[in-house]
Amino acid sequence: MTSSSADATLSRRQLLKVATALGLSTAALGLRPAWANPDGISNVYPHGAVQGRDISLAVRRESLPIAGRQGRPITLNGTSPGPLIRLREGDDASLKVVNLLDEDTSVHWHGLILPPEMDGVPGISFAGIAPGQAFTARFPVNQNGTYWYHSHSGLQEQLGHAGPMIIDAAEPEPFSYDREHVLLLTDWTFEEPTDVFRHLKVAEGYYNYQERTIADFFNDVAKNGLADTLAQRSMWEQMRMSSRDIADVTGSTYTYLMNGHAPRDNWTALFNPGEKLRLRIINGSAMSYFDVRIPGLKMTVVAADGQPVQPVPVDELRIAVAETYDVLVEPEVSRAYTIFAEAMDRSGYARATLAPRLGMVAPIPERRRIADRGMEAMAGHGGMEHSSMSGMDHSSMQGMDHSSMQGMDHSSMQGMDHSSMQGMDHSSMQNTTTAGGLLPAGTAQPGSRYDQPGIGIDPQERHVLTYRDLKAYSPWPDRRPPGRELELQLTGNMERYMWSFDGKKFSEVDGPILFKHGERLRLIFFNTTMMEHPIHLHGMWMELENGAGELIPRKHTLNVKPGERVSALVSADAPGSWAFHCHLLYHMDAGMFRVVRVA
Amino acid sequence: MRFIAKELAGASVLAMILTVPAQADDYDAPPGWGAPMTEHYFGTFLVDRLEYDWTDENEEAVVWDFQGWYGGDIQRVYIKGEGANVQGDDEDAEFESLDLLYSHLIADFWELQGGVGYQGGIASNDHPERGFAVLSLFGQLPYRFEVDASLRVSDEGDVSADLEAEYDLRLTQRIYLQPRTEITAAAQEVPEFGVGEGLNSARLGLRLRYEISRKFAPYIGGYWQKQYGDTADMSRELGNEPEGTGVVAGVRMWF
Numbered sequence: 131m132t133s134s135s136a137d138a139t140l141s142r143r144q145l146l147k148v149a150t151a152l153g154l155s156t157a158a159l160g161l162r163p164a165w166a167n168p169d170g171i172s173n174v175y176p177h178g179a180v181q182g183r184d185i186s187l188a189v190r191r192e193s194l195p196i197a198g199r200q201g202r203p204i205t206l207n208g209t210s211p212g213p214l215i216r217l218r219e220g221d222d223a224s225l226k227v228v229n230l231l232d233e234d235t236s237v238h239w240h241g242l243i244l245p246p247e248m249d250g251v252p253g254i255s256f257a258g259i260a261p262g263q264a265f266t267a268r269f270p271v272n273q274n275g276t277y278w279y280h281s282h283s284g285l286q287e288q289l290g291h292a293g294p295m296i297i298d299a300a301e302p303e304p305f306s307y308d309r310e311h312v313l314l315l316t317d318w319t320f321e322e323p324t325d326v327f328r329h330l331k332v333a334e335g336y337y338n339y340q341e342r343t344i345a346d347f348f349n350d351v352a353k354n355g356l357a358d359t360l361a362q363r364s365m366w367e368q369m370r371m372s373s374r375d376i377a378d379v380t381g382s383t384y385t386y387l388m389n390g391h392a393p394r395d396n397w398t399a400l401f402n403p404g405e406k407l408r409l410r411i412i413n414g415s416a417m418s419y420f421d422v423r424i425p426g427l428k429m430t431v432v433a434a435d436g437q438p439v440q441p442v443p444v445d446e447l448r449i450a451v452a453e454t455y456d457v458l459v460e461p462e463v464s465r466a467y468t469i470f471a472e473a474m475d476r477s478g479y480a481r482a483t484l485a486p487r488l489g490m491v492a493p494i495p496e497r498r499r500i501a502d503r504g505m506e507a508m509a510g511h512g513g514m515e516h517s518s519m520s521g522m523d524h525s526s527m528q529g530m531d532h533s534s535m536q537g538m539d540h541s542s543m544q545g546m547d548h549s550s551m552q553g554m555d556h557s558s559m560q561n562t563t564t565a566g567g568l569l570p571a572g573t574a575q576p577g578s579r580y581d582q583p584g585i586g587i588d589p590q591e592r593h594v595l596t597y598r599d600l601k602a603y604s605p606w607p608d609r610r611p612p613g614r615e616l617e618l619q620l621t622g623n624m625e626r627y628m629w630s631f632d633g634k635k636f637s638e639v640d641g642p643i644l645f646k647h648g649e650r651l652r653l654i655f656f657n658t659t660m661m662e663h664p665i666h667l668h669g670m671w672m673e674l675e676n677g678a679g680e681l682i683p684r685k686h687t688l689n690v691k692p693g694e695r696v697s698a699l700v701s702a703d704a705p706g707s708w709a710f711h712c713h714l715l716y717h718m719d720a721g722m723f724r725v726v727r728v729a
Numbered sequence: 730m731r732f733i734a735k736e737l738a739g740a741s742v743l744a745m746i747l748t749v750p751a752q753a754d755d756y757d758a759p760p761g762w763g764a765p766m767t768e769h770y771f772g773t774f775l776v777d778r779l780e781y782d783w784t785d786e787n788e789e790a791v792v793w794d795f796q797g798w799y800g801g802d803i804q805r806v807y808i809k810g811e812g813a814n815v816q817g818d819d820e821d822a823e824f825e826s827l828d829l830l831y832s833h834l835i836a837d838f839w840e841l842q843g844g845v846g847y848q849g850g851i852a853s854n855d856h857p858e859r860g861f862a863v864l865s866l867f868g869q870l871p872y873r874f875e876v877d878a879s880l881r882v883s884d885e886g887d888v889s890a891d892l893e894a895e896y897d898l899r900l901t902q903r904i905y906l907q908p909r910t911e912i913t914a915a916a917q918e919v920p921e922f923g924v925g926e927g928l929n930s931a932r933l934g935l936r937l938r939y940e941i942s943r944k945f946a947p948y949i950g951g952y953w954q955k956q957y958g959d960t961a962d963m964s965r966e967l968g969n970e971p972e973g974t975g976v977v978a979g980v981r982m983w984f
Contacts, residue, residue: 253758253765282765329943332773333983336943339902368871370838623837625869628802635802637768707758709765723766 178209181216186226189235189291196318197385197392203290203318204231204281211314211390211414212279212293219274219300226266227259234258234283237267238668238709239295240452241277241436241686244269246706249668251282254707254725258283274299275436276410276454278314285323287715288416290390292316296410297436304603305432305441307408307458311399313422315449315471315480317384317415327716330378330627337380340477340500341372365508371624371660373502374475376585378627378661378716379417381478386418388471393481398488403464407484408432409457413449416715419474419662419689421448421587421594422455424467424484425495429457431595435685437671438603445592448474448583450664450689452713455595459484466490474586474662476500501586506579507660507692568652571611574677575654577695584662584691597676600683606673608701609680612652615697616643620690620712620722622659627720629659629712635721642727643710645702654697657690663717664689665696667726669708672698687713702728772799773983780948780979782813786970789816792977798832805832807842807867809877812851820855824848828863828879839868846881848922857921860884873897888916889924903941907950909934918959923967925959938981946981 180187187206194203194210206212217223229235236258238250248267252258259265280292294312319326329336342363350359366373391397401407409429411422423429423446431442433456447455449471461467466485473479476497483491574580580597587594622629629635645651653672655665664687671684675697682699690696705728712722774797782790796809807830814822830844842865849858861881870876877893895909913929936950953974956964961971 251765253762257759257762327769328771328773331769331771333943341899341902343899343901345901364872367873370869370871370873623802625838626802626834635768636766637764719766719769721766721768725765 178207179214179216180207183221184224184226185215186228187212187215187237188228188230189237190230191232191289196320196387196390197394199320201318201320204235204286206291206293209390210290211316211387212291214312215279215293215295217271217295217297219271219297221271222268223271224266224268226264228264229259229261232261234260235286235291236265236281236283237279237291238282239267239277239279240666241275241454242269242271242295243273243669243671243704246669246704246708249708250279251668251709254709271297273297273436274303275433275438276312276412276456277436278412278414278452278454280414282709285327285416285715285719287414288317288319288323288326290316290318292414294410294412294414304438305408305458306406308405309401310408310410311484312389313399313409313411313469313471313482314389315411315413315415315418315420315422316387316390317379317418317473318387319379319383319385321383323416323715326379326383327719330716331720334625334627335372335375337378337382338372338374338475339380339382340475341374342502369508373504373507374500375503375624375660376475376500377418377473377477378714380475381473384418384473384478386415386420386471386473386478386480388469388480388482391482393479393494396481396483396491398483398485398490399469400488401461401484401486403462403486405460407459407461409459409469410454411447411449411457412454413451415451417451419448419450419664420471420480421446421474422469422471423447423495423592424459424469425492426465426467427459427461427484429459431599432456432458434600434683435687437684439683440601440603440681442595442599443593444595444599446583446587447595448587448689450662450687450713452664452666452687453685453689466492468492468494470495472497474584476586498586503585503660503692507585568612568615571609571699572673572675572677572679572682574675575695575697577656577693578676578697579691579694580676580696582691584689597674597689600674600676601678601681602683605680606671606682606684608650608699608703610650610701612650612699614649615652615654617654617656618643620655620657620659620663620665622661622717622722624660627716629714629717629720629722631722631724636723637721639724642707642725645700645726645728647702647705647728649702651700651702652697653700654695655688655690656695657692660692661714661717662689662691663722664713665711666713667700667708667710669704669706669726669728670700670702672700674698704728768801770799770801773797775981775983777981778977778979779982780950780977782975782977784975785973790814791816791822792979800832803834805840806830807832807844820850821853822851823856824851826861828861828865830863830865832867836868838870839866841865842867859922870894883919885919886917887919887924889929890914903939905938905940905946907936907938907948909936909952920963923960923963925957925961925963927959928957929960930954930956934977936977944983947979948981949976949978951976 190205192205193200203210227237236250236252247255248269249255274297277295279295280287294314385392389397428443435454464486466483469482471480583594583596618631621633666687673682673684675682708726710724710726711718776795778794780792782792790813792813794811798805798807810827812824826846828846830842832840832842835841844863846861846863850856861883863881865879867877875895879891881889891913893911895907898906911932915924918926932954934952936948938946938948940946956971964971
């Protein structure tokens with residue numbers, strides 16, 4: 131068994147060779163993603179790696195085989211997704227991006243704390259990179275962990291303009307491992323992203339082939355009776371919404387990829403039995419949440435969004451778009467395991483194999499059925515009058531998870547059977563407040579559902595990671611209570627595919643959200659829509675107030691479930707203008723985007 | 730045709746107004762950087778019905794019903810048209826209505842639309858022509874009933890109203906059963922167009938469509954229709970039955 135640092139040294143030597151090769155012949159590699167060496171290069175990221183003090187990325191649009199067909203992705207140094215960028219904490223990074231497209235491009239280093247002009251967001255950090263031009267991002271690397279990078283220009287991210295980024299720690303990390311693999315999840319479509327966007331705008335439900343049908347109705351009648359079924363369905367139909375609206379873009383157009391490979395490619399990550407493996411899971415999708423599991427193996431979560439957390443053993447984890455999780459697994463037996471990443475709406479999956487040798491396969495689990503959203507999704511639904519719910523027969527809603535209802539206005543729901551709400555997290559509703567009238571730092575907001583993994587997961591079935599489980603490995607330095615609160619509503623109109631904050635698209639707002647330099651503030655996100663939103667703040671960490679007290683974890687991307695209220699503490703220590711948005715690509719482009727200015 | 734020309738001129742002006750890009754907020758970016766997110770404009774053209782109609786009076790007709798729009802989330806320009814070409818009558822095809830409308834989203838599921846309309850022949854003078862000012866409420870009722878209700882005032886000052894409603898019942902992920910209704914009424918008699926005072930006609934239809942893709946769906950169906958009052962009398966005078974049924978086969982498609 132080698133220690134992690136020794137392992138890293140070994141791989142770096144190998145990496146240097148690859149980096150040199152890439153530097154000499156980026157174009158030559160363009161024909162096909164470099165499969166090579168599942169156990170050699172960079173602990174097996176199959177698209178090659180670049181590392182060192184001067185890294186160069188050439189951005190092109192070219193034809194590549196994807197899932198057995200010819201696609202036209204955006205490539206970085208000839209592959210899509212792009213190469214693994216490996217930096218070292220304490221170094222100065224120099225990342226040159228050369229634009230060989232016929233349109234502007236950009237690269238945002240997702241999750242990195244860096245000067246605002248290096249953040250890579252056109253119109254906020256810099257002008258963008260014009261065709262034929264280059265931009266070099268230079269910044270000191272002051273963190274370590276698993277991150278990624280992607281275009282912040284238009285819809286380029288959907289074309290595979292993304293890649294993984296690893297920053298090796300200067301000091302030993304709080305866990306060790308023998309070998310590591312990067313698992314980058316993406317969603318590929320052979321449609322042009324502008325067409326996907328148009329379909330979403332023009333035809334609601336265009337990609338959803340798992341809607342409720344008349345057969346589902348009769349099944350429910352047989353199971354729950356006519357009155358109950360009618361009560362359930364009429365709620366949704368009155369709102370003109372679909373309880374099966376789990377994903378906007380689905381497996382009907384997406385091929386879900388792991389490290390750029392379709393499920394049938396059987397991309398394989400190697401291990402020797404008895405080794406401890408670190409899997410760096412990155413959700414680099416445009417639109418897709420995944421539920422990741424490795425049947426037969428326990429995963430121990432050791433980092434979230436690149437930041438170390440206290441180990442959490444789980445069987446499955448949901449990874450929101452743009453999040454990263456590092457997990458340790460210890461396969462003892464010389465057999466193959468399937469790494470199964472099921473899309474949240476169950477319309478497809480990404481798959482790879484963890485095996486001691488190439489060419490092995492393990493059974494692929496059956497996909498679960500799509501779930502129907504329940505009442506929890508309506509907690510924040512602005513269009514619904516809660517007062518009108520007092521007349522409802524709540525006793526008829528056996529299928530629903532009442533534990534998820536703490537966000538609702540209970541005063542108006544006299545008709546409800548409160549005895550059924552034992553699952554409620556009363557601890558999060560304590561009324562103790564600070565002098566300023568704010569809840570103490572780290573306290574979970576009323577309306578949060580951190581103890582729930584989310585739609586379509588049965589926590590009884592296996593142990594699933596929740597936000598409640600995430601505890602920082604050690605307290606983050608700024609322990610000040612928040613000086614003020616800023617609440618933002620996540621808003622939308624599904625029928626028209628309009629997405630916004632506080633009901634205003636980016637094009638409709640007057641100016642940036644202002645943070646006072648040096649202040650400590652609480653951001654509260656109240657999701658009034660029926661969709662999950664992964665909210666990403668550039669330039670500063672968000673410390674997720676999941677009730678873990680002084681061990682609240684910090685993240686760059688926070689998943690906010692439908693109807694949920696989520697809060698985070700932010701130290702506004704990064705002067706400048708920063709992007710702040712929903713990381714679902716088409717939500718962002720539809721206007722769910724703001725600028726935060728710290729001054 | 731004069732109305733069409735007028736409408737087209739209006740359309741280009743409206744399109745120009747709508748395509749002026751919205752400027753982003755003042756967040757301190759130097760000039761020339763452009764906005765990080767831009768406003769998008771979309772357009773689509775839906776042929777909701779393009780069908781062949783066999784009536785129980787052994788009449789055959791090609792019938793169409795389309796709508797296209799261009800614009801943003803709130804403001805759009807619509808063109809809507811409905812018409813028919815009765816087969817073997819030696820007359821040209823006729824637009825029952827051809828409307829050019831400015832549309833404004835007034836609630837989550839509702840657009841208020843206003844503009845001009847035309848009724849008459851497509852190319853020849855086989856059919857009488859008239860123009861309208863049109864006001865429409867277009868959207869979805871709870872339970873997802875699609876509704877298009879219009880009030881029309883003709884260039885002669887004649888007032889009429891029509892209501893179309895349809896509902897998609899999903900039998901499978903690709904097969905839909907669509908009940909549909911169309912009701913027209915008028916405040917004045919306009920014999921030239923076969924319009925009586927009061928309730929003119931009601932039509933109930935049912936179509937079963939199969940979505941080969943979201944954008945292309947052939948269907949079969951049938952309908953029952955009845956004319957009322959003076960309208961029915963005028964039909965009888967022309968030798969037509971004021972009540973009847975028909976069978977249709979057609980395609981729904983959009984681009």
